[in-house]
Amino acid sequence: xxxxxxxxxxxxxxxxxxxxxxxxxxxxxxxxxxxxxxxxxxxxxxxxxxxxxxxxxxxxxxxxxxxxxxxxxxxxxxxxxxxxxxxxxxxxxxxxxxxxxxxxxxxxxxxxxxxxxxxxxxxxxxxxxxxxxxxxxxxxxxxxxxxxxxxxxxxxxxxxxxxxxxxxxxxxx
Numbered sequence: 001x002x003x004x005x006x007x008x009x010x011x012x013x014x015x016x017x018x019x020x021x022x023x024x025x026x027x028x029x030x031x032x033x034x035x036x037x038x039x040x041x042x043x044x045x046x047x048x049x050x051x052x053x054x055x056x057x058x059x060x061x062x063x064x065x066x067x068x069x070x071x072x073x074x075x076x077x078x079x080x081x082x083x084x085x086x087x088x089x090x091x092x093x094x095x096x097x098x099x100x101x102x103x104x105x106x107x108x109x110x111x112x113x114x115x116x117x118x119x120x121x122x123x124x125x126x127x128x129x130x131x132x133x134x135x136x137x138x139x140x141x142x143x144x145x146x147x148x149x150x151x152x153x154x155x156x157x158x159x160x161x162x163x164x165x166x167x168x169x170x171x172x173x
Contacts, residue, residue, distance in 0.1 A: 042141065049136050057096040066091065082166050083117040085110075090124055090162055097130045120169035127161035129154065 021028035060066060066088040074084040085107055093100040104121045111117050131154040139147060 046137050046141055049140050053095060053133055053136060057092065057099045060092070060095070061099065080166070081170055083120065085117045086121050086124060086166075089121045090128075090158075093125060093128050093130060094158065095130060095132050097125070097133070100125055100130075116169060116173040119173065120165055123165035123169055124162055127165055128158050131155065131158060 018028050021031065069091060070084060070087050073087050077084040077087060089100050089103045089107070092103055104118070104125060107115070107117050107121050113119075113122075131151070135147060135150060135154070138144075139150075
């Protein structure tokens with residue numbers, strides 16, 4: 001039943017939107033084309049930011065920076081009973097969700113998805129946000145120059161999500 005429902009939600013929603021548009025006497029197709037055009041303009045405006053972030057994450061992984069951070073933070077992780085393998089996931093998640101997911105898949109390959117490292121990393125990815133990606137894309141698009149308290153607030157929420165994930169993971173394993 002759940003599989004059937006999940007497979008049918010998108011088509012049902014699609015037809016409901018079209019039906020509602022025709023009921024309100026709107027040209028649904030022209031509105032769709034207008035939205036697609038606006039979407040392409042948004043993509044072209046945020047593309048340089050996305051390319052820069054992806055380049056930075058790629059350089060961070062290729063340069064060995066994550067290994068360097070891991071070497072320095074591993075003793076602290078050991079004291080806190082935290083698998084040191086999750087440290088690169090936490091740091092990478094700040095910049096790129098897809099790169100962090102790649103690191104999560106590496107943990108799954110090495111230790112398995114049911115391992116403590118895999119479980120805690122999964123929790124972290126689902127309870128944190130790509131702060132620098134989100135801020136750079138959205139703020140650059142709308143032209144915000146002064147972020148005020150956005151970054152400190154976002155970092156506090158990342159720390160809270162990470163700590164909660166670690167505590168839950170340690171409790172369950």
